[in-house]
Amino acid sequence: MASGITIGQAAAFVGVTVKTIRHYHRLGLVDEPPRDGSDYRRYGSSDLLRLVQVRTLAESGVPLSEIGALLGADPQRFAADLAEVKRRLTERIEELTARRDSLDRLVNGDRALLPDRACALLDRAADLGFAPDAVAAYREGMLLAKALVPEGFDDYLTEAEHALDDTRFVALNKQCWAAKDWQPDDPRIEELATAVADRFLANPALLAIPNSLQASTDATRYGLLNHHGEEQAPAVARLTTLVEAKLRSAGVDIPHQ
Structure with missing residues (x-):
């Protein structure tokens, strides 16, 4: 009678697959037992013990590459x-x-990506009657600001808080959002740009630009933030450009694109 058991029986006893045992052999974790007269490998008790040890360590999280040294x-x-x-x-x-x-x-949506202070501002914007798509756009702006100017993000939120405290500016902001559906040459855009620029000048706190964006070398980051999404709203793009031009003509230092 042949001594030992076949690889299939060993796999069943140990609780692994035949493929796993052969993988252990290839890695040198378990020596291949000798073959019998029928050219079958026969696994004895010492082989089974080694298989159990390797399997137990592997299941416990030990990398296979470390098991050999560990057992030795x-x-x-x-x-x-x-x-x-x-x-x-x-x-x-x-x-x-x-x-x-x-x-x-x-x-909970925003709270995984934005701090509580930013989420509170988004909630407040919704409470003030901003449309859901407007709130979504503000959310995108906050995420961009957090990524592009992390050192100035608190200043960015402070500016947003000032904006929501200004009831006239809130009303103008809602009009600006409605302007996304206008034609770029709509004469109302010029009028709205003048009103927005005048409100900025009347409430300088609204003009606070994070220090990290004030340098001319950071005009790109400023543009990514202040002109985000304009490719989908040509009227808003023209409105923003007009507002910036009016503020520059009034002596406000705003980065050029």
Whole structure:
């Protein structure tokens, strides 16, 4: 009678697949047992023990590339190596937990991407009667500002707070949003641009531009923020350009594109 069991039986006993055992062999984690007279490899008790050890360590999170050295280490080294594996697993668990928590926050929309202060401004804009698509555009602007000028984001939010405190400016802002459906040559655009520029000049707090955007070398970042989405609204593009021109003519330093 042949001594030992076949690879299929060994796989069933250990709780892995035949393919996994052969992979262990290729990596040198488990020596291939000798073949019997029928050219079948026969696995004995020592082979099964080694398979169980490798499988257990692998399932515990030890990389296969480290298992060979781990099993060959003395007890003290074995314990130290396992402690290191545990440390790495703990870091991985914390990382995955943070990702899971981020996904949970996504259920609440903006709060996963913007600080509470910014979310409060978006809520306030909605309460003031801004249309949902307008609030969505403000959200995009905040996300861009946070990414492009993180060092000036608090200033950006302060400017937004000043804007929502100014009832006249809020009314003008709603008109500006309605202008996206106008034709670019609509004469009302010139009138609206004058009204907006006059309001900026009457309330200088509305003109606060983060210091990080004031340098002429940062005109690109300023343009990405202040002209975001205009390619889809030619009338708004003309309105913004007119407002900026009027403010420059009044002596306000606004970066050129």
